[in-house]
Amino acid sequence: MNKEEILNIIKTKISEKIQNFETLIAETRASSNDTKSSMGDKYETGREMLQQEINNLQRQLNETLNQQSIIQKITDEPSMKVQNGALVKTDKGLFYISVSLGEIVFDDQKIMTVSAESPLVKAMFGKKTGETFSINTIHQAIENVW
Template structure:
């Protein structure tokens, strides 16, 4: 398995795990909301319902973000190669290695460390379209692109 496929699979697993967690939170809070209706009365009841409702709304927003990540991953073509950094590129620099896809944090593939970053992140925007030997400045550090 190549780096790109390995990193892509890890990003898919990251999104699926987050999806499962958020769905569990929503289900749990919906059950809590139903039991609040049956068990309580008065101000305490209203506060409990409001808190659960807020948690459900927060989880629903996270769900929308996860859906967006899935859509981005669907546009990644791991077989596509290019000299220019694009969605799905692996970029080796003198500071760190990056996988332009979704923000999934630090990943390891074949013993090498990569940061899975979104093309809309600050560093992702800088790297997008760059080629080997280009330099970018991020957080007052010069970063040289060694390979795309």
Template structure:
């Protein structure tokens, strides 16, 4: 398995975990709402409203995670490019990035990669840039040394 394939797999696993966590939370909230409905009084209305609000938030998070999962399915691990694109590993003089989704730090095979979104501020600076391009981010000067 290539490094790109491993990174994509890790991203998918993390999104799957996120989705499962949201589904579990949604089920717990639904159970709480159902049990509150059985012995409802006026005092419970505020708590009921909070539960409904939490349910709505978690359903929105789940929907976002599903969109992220769908987005990850667009990444092709066998495509090579001279410029940074979705699915690229971009090595710089300071750190290595995996352009995919905002997952954050991934430690893999004694290396550290930062999974970032194309739409993130640093993703915007990297996308479509070739090797030897330099840019500044958070007062640090980066130079792209390799694109895989």
């Protein structure tokens, strides 16, 4: 498994998300400035709704920036046990311990990107190839750790 390429895919996805949020915030601010009306309360309500949308987008942008700072600290060095930056194959799937971005496809394989804070990772953290763990009564065996 080429962890360097997987890490680059994740970095690219995060950069694209950041760019999208920044664009959405700029567009929403622009539309907020364009909202001119002599309707009094309706104008203020519309501006407040746009401000809430900007705040929501800003919060999502901050979460994504936090993910970016976490991913910058992860290396593609081989792992002997389940830890941040490890690629883990269990009998149920392939997991990359980094940030929670959902599923990515690499070399025709589905890889779930999961945060070290997730219950799944907490259950398998520190384990090595051949060891087992359980989460929600589902038993999994670790087949390989990269």
